[in-house]
Amino acid sequence: MPLTIQKLASRLTFRQLQVYKAVYELRSYSQAGDLLGLTQPAVSSQVRQLEQALGTSLFEYIGRKLYTTAAGERMYDAVKGIFAEILDLQTELAALEGRVAGELRITAVNTAQYVVPYLMRPFLDKNPDVRISVRVVNRATAIERLSDNVDDLVIMGMVPDGKGLISIPFLDNELVAVAPAEHPLLSQPTVSAEEFLNSRLLMREAGSGSRLALEVHCHETRLKIPEAMILGSNDAIKHAVIAGLGVAVLPKLSILPELELGTLQILPIEHFPLRRSWCLVHPANKSLTPAARAFVEYIQKNAGEFSRQFDKQSHYFPHEDF
CATH class of the missing domain: 1.10.10.10 (Winged helix-like DNA-binding domain superfamily/Winged helix DNA-binding domain)
Structure with missing residues (x-):
């Protein structure tokens, strides 16, 4: 034998x-x-x-x-x-050599894809033996993957309640109301939320994080969301707004180039932008791998630096709180 x-x-x-x-x-x-x-x-x-x-x-x-x-x-x-x-x-x-190695599996919701690459580079520079794979999905799929415990970490904004999850906020996520250049609402010094919502609103599918944030805000302020055109991604909504099909609420970090070019502009609406946080999420009883543990510690240690970095990118396009 x-x-x-x-x-x-x-x-x-x-x-x-x-x-x-x-x-x-x-x-x-x-x-x-x-x-x-x-x-x-x-x-x-x-x-x-x-x-x-x-x-x-x-x-x-x-x-x-x-x-x-x-x-x-x-x-x-x-x-x-x-x-x-x-x-x-x-x-x-x-x-044994004091290094971190292994595989790190991350799932990120669609709107987080503009943030995730900036988190990876410094971490990989410090931990070159870690192999990271990132899957980008919608919020419903991210929640399903959390329930199935198939990833090391999930990056999302609107974290579901009562699911036995650990949630670690690390970066502000501003959702701004935008319109295309030369839209009639831009000529007004202030815009009411009702005017905005009734200017051919474009929205994501039910269950998406950005849509849920708007729905929660409208529920809290007793605003009615009118029938809207539904598109399957923030990129699709962004281009639809630029094309003049309507107005939308989008993550500010996802539209910085369009704001710089002036093809999209932020509307001055009371109680906007909507403020949420990007979070690292995992099941509460999950035993994190050394690579996942190191990534969580890195994010927590550098959360302030991330905020300063993204603030620097977006400070050219200020908003006002009304």
């Missing part, structure tokens, strides 16, 4: 296991090649060598669809465990 294991080990390579894992997860030789920077024939060759070493088929085509054999399913469990052990080993070795 030891000799068989030695022979098998001499014929297996980590590259074969990596290629196999990619094909299994993507269910495609070509997509696995794109992911790993290999041609499709090279992927096929690696899988074939692995099958020859194991003496069994791992994949099979039925029609034009790729399926995994029973041996392939068992192989995936083993390969996944091998790579998990390697990641754990890398993290532990880094910890």
Whole structure:
């Protein structure tokens, strides 16, 4: 038996296991090649060598669809465990040397995508052995992923209540009322909220953070939101406002270039901008990885610097509180 294991080990390579894992997860030789920077024939060759070493088929085509054999399913469990052990080993070795390593999986709501890149660079400069993956989703999906505990951390604004979550605010999120250049409301010294809401309001889909913030504000101030045109992203709303389709409430940090160019302008409305905070969120009972723990500590330590950095970017476009 030891000799068989030695022979098998001499014929297996980590590259074969990596290629196999990619094909299994993507269910495609070509997509696995794109992911790993290999041609499709090279992927096929690696899988074939692995099958020859194991003496069994791992994949099979039925029609034009790729399926995994029973041996392939068992192989995936083993390969996944091998790579998990390697990641754990890398993290532990880094910890012995006083470094932080490992994978950091972050999900960010759509409106946070303008903020997240500025958080990453200094952290990665200090912790080059951490590998960060960021998934950008809508708020409903972010809440679902929190419930399923599939990420290390989630970055969002409107954090749901009563969900057993830890929420760490780190940056103000100003939601401003905007109109296109030369809109009639811009000629007025002040604009009522009712006038704004009834000037062909553009909104995100139900459940989005920016829409929820406006709904909460209108509920608190007893304002009625009229029927609005619904668009699926803040970028779509931004361009729709610029095109003259209506007015909207958008995160200020997401429209700084348009404010500088003058294609969008902030309206002087009482009780605006709406003020919320970007937060790091995770389940209260979650055990954070060393990389996630280091990122949380980094964010908490540098929250003041983030505020100064983003204030500097946006101070050219002041607003007034009425």
